[in-house]
Amino acid sequence: MGVNPSLAARQAEPDRPAPGRVREARANDLSVLIAAKEIFAERGLSAPMSAIAERAGVGVGSLYRRYPSKEALAQALRIAAMDQICEIAEDSIEQVPAEQVFARFLDRYLADSFGPLVSVLGGRVADPPEVLAAADRMRDALQRVVDVAREYKQIPEDYGPTDIVVIIVHLRGALPGDPATVARYTRRLLEPLLAGLRVMASSGRAHDAAAAPQWDEWLAFWSGRQP
Incomplete structure (x- = not known):
């Protein structure tokens, strides 16, 4: 009798974490x-790693094993924020009728996203390849949203991915207060x-292309590289 390939693979990787361990690591x-994100927003990039560990409920040693510096953590946060926008964009395209994609994308962004971190990282952290x-x-994920939204006359023909970034930056402004309450206030702006x-x-009104x-x-x- 032959060896089950998947079983052989698992036996060849005795240190592979169990699914529950993987889920726990991802949750942590x-x-x-x-x-x-919260600590940097409150205290800036000078905030100690210990404050982040305490807020997250993890040990400082565990935090440093995962992220050896604040810069590494900040970069991971930037990547997570952008990848989350990609996920929201793809889910919106796949899950609702095309004429609802743009509205669904913005609503999901308000509900679920980390939000952009312009004021936190500007000028302090370089741009590595990742x-x-x-x-x-x-950009590619937003372009797919734009393509659908243009086709169904949800946005002007000359709007592109950067216009969508400008919109979501303003929608997730730094209003004080409970995040759920802020999201409720902001959703009132969506329909108008x-x-x-x-x-x-x-x-079909033409816009100022230079703007x-x-x-x-x-x-x-x-990235804080504006002159």
Whole structure:
């Protein structure tokens, strides 16, 4: 009788973590990233790693084993924020009718995302290849949302991925208060925003091309490299 390939693979990897351990590690990592986002927003990048560990409910040693420096943690947070936007974009395209994709994307972003971290990292952290690759993935995912939204007259024809970034940055502004309450307030802006964009899309009115935000400009702004 032959050897089951999957069983042989598991036997060849005796140290492979059990599924429950993997889920626990992912949950801990998410807790760390959320804590880092909150602490950096409250205290800036000078906040000690111990404050992040305490907020996340993990040991400082465990935190340093996963992220050897605050810069490494900050970069992981940037990548997580962009990859989460990619996930929200893909889910929105796959799960709802095409004419609802743009509204669903914005609603999911408000409910679930880490939010952009412009004020936290600007100028303090360089752009390693992993961050630039995540930015490319996000641009491509947003372009897919844009393509659907343009086709169904949800946004003007000259809107692109950078316009969507500008919208979500403003939607997730730094309002004080309980996050759930802030999200409830912000959702009141969604319908007027979406309605206005639909009117602009249907009118075919030309915009000032020179005023359109460019992707490279946004990357420079987010990295703190603006002159």
